[in-house]
Amino acid sequence: MAFLDINDVHKSYGQAKVLNGVSVTVDKHEVVCLIGASGSGKSTLLKCVNALEPVDSGEILVDGDRVTGLGVDVNKLRRSVGMVFQSYNLFPHMSVLDNLTLAPRKVLGLKGDAAEALALEFLGKMGMAEKAQAFPDQLSGGQQQRVFVARALFHSPDILVLDEPTSGVDVRTRHEVLHLLADLHDAGMSVLLTTHDLNGLAAHLPRLICLNKEIVADGSPREVLVPEVLEKLYGAPMHVLEHGGMPIVLDHSENPMVGRFGGKAV
């Protein structure tokens, strides 16, 4: 049985349908990435997996346990699914270590020493031990992502769910995040993430699920990063080149800025 089993999920906010019969399975030890335009339902699907949003119909199972419907054991779910949010922030006036131990002390009721010992262990796993006393603005974007993941490790999750871990980061940070995903995979974790970064991140991952309120395609980058699928995803024609055996997506949609600064379409 798949570790995560999303089966025919429908979800609306009011009148607006956001997920329309979505079915996805993620096995143990698999890294799976959701791609799709803004508003295509990616974050909503992740929230349904973590029972932060209810589904209207359909079923989601995590390790055989139902996440949807009545009687869900939310505490057990939170232990098996670690979530790293799109807009999560660290408190700027607190060190990395204090940021990490705050919730475990307040919410999990851990004693300060125990929380610190665990935080240092998780920071070590993330290659961040020497940054424990640093403040958030002294960290790169990729290092901050590692702190977010370290925070999620307090629950010893079997699957990590990351919403746009590379949004707004530079090229180097993107590489750091790719290394982080590989490290998590090596550690035996399942990972479900979202990204808008088709060339920098998605194209390097083993399996992409293309979402536009419903599943448009599911496969390797070579299988799904093709013009027909991309047009269904983004509603605009896109070209795909190949470089070193990897697809590169070019956005050739009409660009209103072309020529305005004397430049040409690329």
Ligand SMILES: Nc1ncnc2c1ncn2[C@@H]1O[C@H](COP(=O)(O)OP(=O)(O)OP(=O)(O)O)[C@@H](O)[C@H]1O
């Ligand atoms: N809590 C909410 N209440 C009402 N509508 C919502 C809510 N959350 C999301 N939506 C709407 O549902 C749709 C899907 O949103 P969602 O956040 O899942 O998209 P997304 O694919 O993650 O987009 P992005 O790439 O911009 O993060 C959007 O139209 C959004 O406005």
Ligand SMILES: [Mg+2]
């Ligand atoms: Mg989102």
